[in-house]
Amino acid sequence: AMPVVAIVGRPNVGKSSLVNRILGRREAVVEDVPGVTRDRVSYTANWAGRGFILQDTGGWEPDAKGMAQSIARQAEHAMRTADAVVLVVDGVVGATATDEAVARVLRRSKTPVLLAANKIDDERMEAEAASLWSLGLGEPRPVSATHGRGSGDLLDAILEAL
Numbered sequence: 104a105m106p107v108v109a110i111v112g113r114p115n116v117g118k119s120s121l122v123n124r125i126l127g128r129r130e131a132v133v134e135d136v137p138g139v140t141r142d143r144v145s146y147t148a149n150w151a152g153r154g155f156i157l158q159d160t161g162g163w164e165p166d167a168k169g170m171a172q173s174i175a176r177q178a179e180h181a182m183r184t185a186d187a188v189v190l191v192v193d194g195v196v197g198a199t200a201t202d203e204a205v206a207r208v209l210r211r212s213k214t215p216v217l218l219a220a221n222k223i224d225d226e227r228m229e230a231e232a233a234s235l236w237s238l239g240l241g242e243p244r245p246v247s248a249t250h251g252r253g254s255g256d257l258l259d260a261i262l263e264a265l
């Protein structure tokens with residue numbers, strides 16, 4: 104069976120945009136009004152000749168009660184069922200309390216976890232991503248889902264972790 108890579112994180116950080124970037128086509132629903140992605144949606148992806156299943160997650164309103172818990176539950180599900188987990192955070196906003204709560208869950212993971220700092224649209228913003236070392240998930244990998252910066256390096260790291 105193909106390995107499963109699960110993408111988790113808060114609403115609006117760019118998970119679905121990153122999924123589209125990896126797929127090389129627009130399938131995941133990107134919305135300025137978050138909360139449109141169903142709980143879990145799987146796509147077949149390919150990088151460097153290797154096939155894998157890419158799982159987009161979502162489905163919460165940004166200020167909904169229990170949002171942090173829902174994301175933590177998604178993260179736990181991903182830890183148990185996926186072969187690699189990518190936590191996406193907004194690299195411009197930095198780590199929020201919700202990101203920290205989810206990172207706490209993922210730090211216990213035996214499944215490899217990668218940290219993507221999204222919305223790093225140009226080189227000058229890369230320094231901001233470095234503050235995300237504080238999440239305790241290793242090296243923050245700066246990416247821009249909409250511009251494509253860093254996505255190849257992130258994919259290489261994902262495949263290396265599988």
Ligand code: GDP
Nearest residue numbers: 114115116117118119120133134222247248249
């Ligand atoms: P999700 O809720 O985590 O799936 O986030 P979406 O992929 O739906 O994106 C939420 C918003 O962030 C949309 O308006 C996107 O266009 C925007 N966005 C996503 N990735 C980037 C990025 O790399 N840079 C910038 N500037 N905006 C982004």
Ligand code: MG
Nearest residue numbers: 118119140161
């Ligand atoms: Mg989404």
